Amino acid sequence: xxxxxxxxxxxxxxxxxxxxxxxxxxxxxxxxxxxxxxxxxxxxxxxxxxxxxxxxxxxxxxxxxxxxxxxxxxxxxxxxxxxxxxxxxxxxxxxxxxxxxxxxxxxxxxxxxxxxxxxxxxxxxxxxxxxxxxxxxxxxxxxxxxxxxxxxxxxxxxxxxxxxxxxxxxxxxxxxxxxxxxxxxxxxxxxxxxxxxxxxxxxxxxxxxxxxxxxxxxxxxxxxxxxxxxxxxxxxxxxxxxxxxxxxxxxxxxxxxxxxxxxxxxxxxxxxxxxxxxxxx
Amino acid sequence: xxxxxxxxxxxxxxxxxxxxxxxxxxxxxxxxxxxxxxxxxxxxxxxxxxxxxxxxxxxxxxxxxxxxxxxxxxxxxxxxxxxxxxxxxxxxxxxxxxxxxxxxxxxxxxxxxxxxxxxxxxxxxxxxxxxxxxxxxxxxxxxxxxxxxxxxxxxxxxxxxxxxxxxxxxxxxxxxxxxxxxxxxxxxxxxxxxxxxxxxxxxxxxxxxxxxxxxxxxxxxxxxxxxxxxxxxxxxxxxxxxxxxxxxxxxxxxxxxxxxxxxxxxxxxxxxxxxxxxxxxxxxxxxxxxxxxxxxxxxxxxxxxxxxxxxxx
Numbered sequence: 001x002x003x004x005x006x007x008x009x010x011x012x013x014x015x016x017x018x019x020x021x022x023x024x025x026x027x028x029x030x031x032x033x034x035x036x037x038x039x040x041x042x043x044x045x046x047x048x049x050x051x052x053x054x055x056x057x058x059x060x061x062x063x064x065x066x067x068x069x070x071x072x073x074x075x076x077x078x079x080x081x082x083x084x085x086x087x088x089x090x091x092x093x094x095x096x097x098x099x100x101x102x103x104x105x106x107x108x109x110x111x112x113x114x115x116x117x118x119x120x121x122x123x124x125x126x127x128x129x130x131x132x133x134x135x136x137x138x139x140x141x142x143x144x145x146x147x148x149x150x151x152x153x154x155x156x157x158x159x160x161x162x163x164x165x166x167x168x169x170x171x172x173x174x175x176x177x178x179x180x181x182x183x184x185x186x187x188x189x190x191x192x193x194x195x196x197x198x199x200x201x202x203x204x205x206x207x208x209x210x211x212x213x214x215x216x217x218x219x220x221x222x223x224x225x226x227x228x229x230x231x232x233x234x235x236x237x238x239x240x241x242x243x244x245x246x247x248x249x250x251x252x253x254x255x256x257x258x259x260x261x262x263x264x265x266x267x268x269x270x271x272x273x274x275x276x277x278x279x280x281x
Numbered sequence: 282x283x284x285x286x287x288x289x290x291x292x293x294x295x296x297x298x299x300x301x302x303x304x305x306x307x308x309x310x311x312x313x314x315x316x317x318x319x320x321x322x323x324x325x326x327x328x329x330x331x332x333x334x335x336x337x338x339x340x341x342x343x344x345x346x347x348x349x350x351x352x353x354x355x356x357x358x359x360x361x362x363x364x365x366x367x368x369x370x371x372x373x374x375x376x377x378x379x380x381x382x383x384x385x386x387x388x389x390x391x392x393x394x395x396x397x398x399x400x401x402x403x404x405x406x407x408x409x410x411x412x413x414x415x416x417x418x419x420x421x422x423x424x425x426x427x428x429x430x431x432x433x434x435x436x437x438x439x440x441x442x443x444x445x446x447x448x449x450x451x452x453x454x455x456x457x458x459x460x461x462x463x464x465x466x467x468x469x470x471x472x473x474x475x476x477x478x479x480x481x482x483x484x485x486x487x488x489x490x491x492x493x494x495x496x497x498x499x500x501x502x503x504x505x506x507x508x509x510x511x512x513x514x515x516x517x518x519x520x521x522x523x524x525x526x527x528x529x530x531x532x533x534x535x536x537x538x539x540x541x542x543x544x545x546x547x548x549x550x551x552x553x554x555x556x557x558x559x560x561x562x563x564x565x566x567x568x569x570x571x572x573x574x575x576x577x578x579x580x581x582x583x584x585x586x587x588x589x590x591x592x593x594x
Binding site for chain 1: 437439440441443444445446447448449450452453454456457459460461476477479480481483484496497498499503504507508509517518521522523524528529532534580581584585587588589590
């Protein structure tokens with residue numbers, strides 16, 4: 001981890017801006033507050049307490065891939081509205097808003113890349129796009145990433161951050177679980193590799209499909225990795241939850257992830273895995 | 282909107298009509314029901330009708346997996362335990378003879394009375410349940426037995442130990458195993474097809490749904506709590522995400538709707554079982570002579586292409 005950056009007193013516990021929500025650059029772990037460039041320089045990890053802030057898909061790719069190595073694929077894909085879904089707002093409006101705020105067409109970016117000169121395929125989720133939810137386009141993009149990896153004979157590295165299946169596409173979203181599972185099976189049958197990096201949060205339908213099928217599964221510290229979220233479990237069982245319920249650390253203890261890798265070590269770790277799976281080729 | 286589903290149902294109707302008189306007089310009843318479904322579909326279910334499906338799917342007298350096992354399978358031998366650390370009573374698995382041949386059946390099981398409901402955890406499986414299902418599936422694959430899965434689960438159990446035992450991973454691996462099987466796999470949703478808990482045993486060559494079953498990405502209550510911020514708006518949520526059989530057929534998620542006796546399967550178990558049995562047998566027939574490799578490939582293609590979207594909005 002990089003050297004500690006001292007935080008001036010007046011930055012600590014900065015008052016929430018819009019009366020309630022803390023500023024996104026205020027650390028929920030220790031209350032330290034940072035400028036954007038300070039956080040960026042430290043891969044969006046709190047230099048003071050090690051809390052891992054969320055990372056947008058583009059930034060994640062910048063952190064992981066060799067400079068200028070990423071070539072995005074299937075960027076033109078957009079969801080439609082198969083059910084004419086309308087809750088408090090129309091689905092199409094939510095989609096348009098998500099595209100505006102994230103600058104992405106959907107909650108996943110895929111493309112070819114290299115990490116420490118090792119070629120690979122990337123599939124990176126964007127939590128900012130409707131909670132990283134998986135509808136038909138996310139499923140399609142992931143399946144294409146598998147196919148592209150198999151065709152090129154390179155490993156696929158997925159980085160997940162998702163609240164699960166997208167409710168607005170109803171049962172068709174649930175069908176993305178078997179769809180992505182089948183895509184991983186095809187990839188595996190072709191001799192391909194899936195390296196699954198679980199970032200905060202990897203939950204519900206994404207945890208219950210491709211993310212859990214990695215040949216290797218690594219998680220970021222403190223990431224919530226649970227099929228059902230803590231609030232629902234608490235409401236259902238009325239039991240007191242363990243302090244680290246559903247977190248990466250708890251999953252590691254129970255044998256569901258191979259390693260917990262702090263973000264500064266993620267790139268070299270994935271590169272090491274890519275070298276191992278390429279078997280010196 | 283209902284075009285394709287209508288065509289498929291009409292196709293089914295004509296197929297039924299052209300069948301030789303093997304099934305005798307009973308065929309008339311089936312035809313009537315299919316015609317009724319067809320009318321239903323053309324009319325597009327109303328919000329009330331959709332909610333009625335939700336209520337019937339959850340009807341406390343609705344036949345459960347073991348009610349069908351009793352009526353459809355001979356020499357039933359139930360398999361217990363996941364061979365790691367437990368036996369989950371919310372999911373049953375076993376061997377039996379279905380119309381003359383050995384099959385493996387897995388199915389979610391709810392309880393009838395308070396005591397049994399508790400024992401079976403209201404049909405909500407733990408990872409141990411999926412472990413047991415996977416063991417049964419592997420057995421089917423090893424011996425070339427067709428696999429039948431009956432789905433009736435409100436959702437995988439949202440509990441502390443369920444998470445600690447790896448609920449998400451268990452559901453993922455059960456699907457992955459189903460994608461590898463070289464035997465015919467037929468699924469029928471017979472009540473609630475609740476989210477990940479349901480899809481864990483539903484990656485099949487043919488997916489059927491009983492007339493009054495529902496198949497959902499999240500429970501109507503859960504959806505309402507998140508999107509409407511009020512679980513009481515479940516009716517609205519159900520209307521919005523259309524979990525009924527007619528809509529699932531229309532969306533291409535299922536291959537056929539299995540008729541139920543009027544006013545629902547709860548009213549006549551034997552008749553409901555007969556109709557389900559016929560549908561399962563008809564589905565199995567399709568795979569006579571198909572190689573395991575082909576089945577597996579076509580199964581994956583089926584899920585690869587469900588609900589595919591055109592390139593741009």
